[in-house]
Structures are given as structure tokens and as C-alpha cells.
Amino acid sequence: MSKTSISVWDSCLQYIRDNISEKSYLTWFEPVKAVKLQENVLTIQVPSKFYYEYLEENYIKIIKSALTKNLGKDAKLVYSIMMEKKQMTEEPYTVNIPSSQKAKIQVQEVDAPLFVERGVKNPFIIPGLQKLKIDSQLNTNYTFDNFIEGESNRLARSAGKQIAKRPGGTSFNPFFIYSGVGLGKTHLAHAIGLEVKRLQSGKTVLYVSMEKFCQQFQEATKSNNRNDFIHFYQMIDVLIVDDIHFISGKKGTQEVFFHIFNHLHQSGKQIILTSDKSPVDIQDVEQRLISRFKWGLSTEIQVPDYTTRLAILKQKMEFDGIELSEEVLEYIAQNIKTNIRELEGSLNSIIAQATFNKKEITLELVQKTLDSLITNSKKDITIDFIQKLVCDYFKVPIDLLQSKTRKRDIVQARQIAMYFAKKYTNASLTSIGNQIGKRDHATVLHACKTVDNLFETDRMFKTYVDDLNKKLASNI
Ligand SMILES: Nc1ncnc2c1ncn2[C@@H]1O[C@H](COP(=O)(O)OP(=O)(O)OP(=O)(O)O)[C@@H](O)[C@H]1O
Secondary structure (H helix, E strand, O other): OOOHHHHHHHHHHHHHHHHHHHHHHHHHOOOOEEEEEEEOEEEEEEEEEHHHOOOOOOOOOHHEEEEEEEHOOOEEEEEEEEEOOOOOOOOOOEEEEEEEOOOHHOOOOOOOOOOOOOOOOOOOOOOOHHHHHHHHOOOOOOOOOOOOOOOOOHHHHHHHHHHHHOOOOOOOOOOEEEEEOOOOHHHHHHHHHHHHHHHHHOOEEEEEEEEHHHHHHHHHHHOHHHHHHHHHOOOOOOOEEEEHHHOOOHHHHHHHHHHHHHHHHHOOEEEEEEEEHHHOOOOOHHHHHHHOOOEEEEEEEEOOOOOHHHHHHHHHHHHHOOOOOOOHHHHHHHHOOHHHHHHHHHHHHHHHHHHHOOOOOOOOHHHHHHHHHHHHHOOOOOOHHHHHHHHHHHOHHHHHHHHOOOHHHHHHHHHHHHHHHHHHHHOOOOOOOHHOOOOOOHHHHHHHHHHHHHHOOOHHHHHHHHHHHHHHOOOO
């Protein structure tokens, strides 16, 4: 039987799977697809530049042995990298890169430089001022060691570790971390900063929240110190800006941040941004900034699964020097699911209850303490729940809602589901689109606008939306 790209890659995968951990295999190899085999050259498609770099840095040896086994010693590997769309209207495109020949590659189509030239001299920095002694504003409690790894944050954590080893020297620049509240963006950003300081103490690292940056900028403008302000930020080696979405609607700050960003990026400095939304979902920010946010790697931290929640609780318990039974920990991890800050808050409430009332921490005490927390807190409305409610209301089977059909009544139900998912959940447009029929973020945005318009102009439609809204609101 003649070999195909798929058959060759499948047997490579078998070999690789036998030689690395299952976790690593699922994360790094499952999303990779074989696309072409021409003589001894196998082309594999990877989901992003990040995957390409990660495979090259960590797994190239094992890939090489697998390929040699299958295609002989002259086997060659080419990566086809899926690039992000530059404009909503554009189709995604791919860029081909041969393995381990980074230096020779010239890639015209890429939106951002793939490889950062090291040692670029900055003509704007006054010699002598170059080594800034500043307080990095890093929280020493937020390290990699106590940032528990799970399915929900694996990609972000691995990328963070890579960046800490070579700040500004990977293609993950900027590194854009986004998630709902309390899921670990700030912790991870600090961990990267601390790790950079640990590995290269000479690097100037600065953590700043966008809120603080805005205040500082306003003060600098008032006191005519705008240039000093810009100059200061341009001298940082690793700039971490927390809650970048706070820049939304602030024209002057966007302008100044744009210049600082460009300068740092061009000088091979590392930029790390956190946000409660993905770059495409941030509103009221100039397109040129949004497109820069997408240059490097954007990655989402998701809600942790049960195992990760349990591991986080155990670590916290150890840190606080307390002991809790397995059944108590399991009960907390099973019931507090929304975010890690709430998980920590629950544990603190239990400890406080036990201490004040001088009681032992039993399952009963925990149930009592958490029950009030659980009933007092908002019930979670999930996208699945919204889809089910909309489907029941319009009497549409859920698989039809998720299908590609363009039938008017189904499209309408789908758009309403997207609209409510945006309204009632913290999910990004991309994630909503993914869960409701595998659509892209632009379709979700369009759906939300259509529902807004029809709500104003179509009475019947307004009744549907009002009815569903009441049902959803009663579930909160
Ligand atoms: N993977 C993790 N392992 C251990 N602790 C974690 C992890 N992720 C988050 N935490 C803890 O959860 C708490 C909230 O995390 P953090 O403040 O980083 O969230 P955030 O996503 O930045 O929230 P916000 O959107 O409100 O700014 C912190 O105390 C942090 O240490």
C-alpha cells in the first residue's frame, strides 16, 4: 500500500505517543494534522506559531526519529502554520516553514516578525539611563511553583515558561492572556515576571495595571511630563500590563500606549498583557492596537476542571498549614466551580468559621458554610443551558440549531442563543461561536447586532426575546 501523509503521520504519532507522557501528547500532538507528503517531505499543519515553536524546541528530536523510521534518513518536515486572519473579512491562511531552519526563512505574509533580531541598539535611549533600578511591583506570592497546571491553563502556563526563559526572544510577543474573572491571569503574569528576575536579574521588569497606567499618564500630561512618562516605559525590558481592556474608549492613552508598544516591540523587549476579553472582543480600541495585540500569542485561561480545583485547594491548605479531610476538600471542589478566587474565598470562610466558633472542620460545617455561599451567589448560566432553553422555546432540536442550515427560523433561534450567551455569560465571542454551531466571532457579533435591531423593529421578535429574557433572569 502506498504511503500517504496521513498514514505516515499516524505511525509517527504512534511512536511519539509511546515515548512521551499522555498529557503532552494530547496537548501538543493531537491538534496537529498531516496535510501533504511529497517524496520524503511531510507537511504537518499546526494551529499557530506557538505550536510550531514549541514543537521545534521541545519535541524535534522525537519527531525526527519518528520520521526517519517512516520515511528514511532523508526525511524532511515542513510546518504549515495557521495564521490568524488580519481582517474579519479575510480567510485564515497558512505559512509553510521547514523544520529547524529558522534563520534562513523569509516569510512575507506574516503579520508580525517571526524571529526577533537580538541585540538591536536603541538610538533613543540615553546611555547611562539604560539600567533602570525600579521596583518591579511584582507579588512574590504569585510564582510558577504555586500556579497549579491543569487542562484549563496548560497552554498559557507553558508559553509563560518559555517567555520567562527568553523574554522578547520568542514569537509570543506580545503575550496576551485572557479569561473570565479570578482564573489566574494576574498570577501567571506575575509568575513570568518573577521567573525573568530569577533567571536574569539584570532585566528591568515592570508590572502595572492599565488603570494605574491611565492615571499616571493623566498626571504626566497635566504636569507637562508626557515625554518623561514615555521615556520611562520605553526603558523597560519586560512590561506587564494587567487589565489592558481598561484602555477601551481612552483615546489619549491608546495613542501613547501605541508608541510605547511599538518601541518596546521593535527593540526586542517583551510585552505581556492580560484582559477579560480576547483581542477581537475588546470594544472601543483603535484597530491598529488590536492588530498589535494579536501579533504574538493570545491564549485563554478557562474555568478549571474538578481535578485542578482539588489540586489548588490542596496546595492552599498546605500553604496555610491546615489539614482538611479528603471528603471536605472534594465537597468544596465539587460545589465551587466558577472561579479560583471564589474557591479560595470559600476555603477562607470555612477556616474563619471553624476558628471563631472553635469548631472542628467537619463535612457538616463545610456544607452549612458553603450552602449559604452557594445559594447567595448567582447561579451559573451556561451556553448549554441557553441553547436548551432557546430550543425548547422555539421547539427546535438542538442539533439543528448547531447545524449549518440557513433556514430562517433556525437562523433566528441561533442568533437569539448567541445574543443571550453574550449577555449572560463571560464567554468570549470566539468561545460562544465555537459552542453554538462552530461559527466565528464575526458571526456572533453580527447575530448580536441583528437581535438588537429586530428587537427595536419587530414586535413579534421583541416578545420572543422578552419571554426568554424573563426565563433566563429567573434562573439567576
Ligand atoms: N492555577 C492556579 N493555581 C493556584 N492558584 C491560582 C491559579 N489560578 C489562580 N489562582 C489564584 O486565584 C486567585 C485569583 O487569580 P488572579 O487574581 O490571577 O485572577 P485574574 O484572572 O487575574 O482575576 P481578575 O479578572 O479579577 O483580575 C489568586 O489568589 C491566584 O493565586
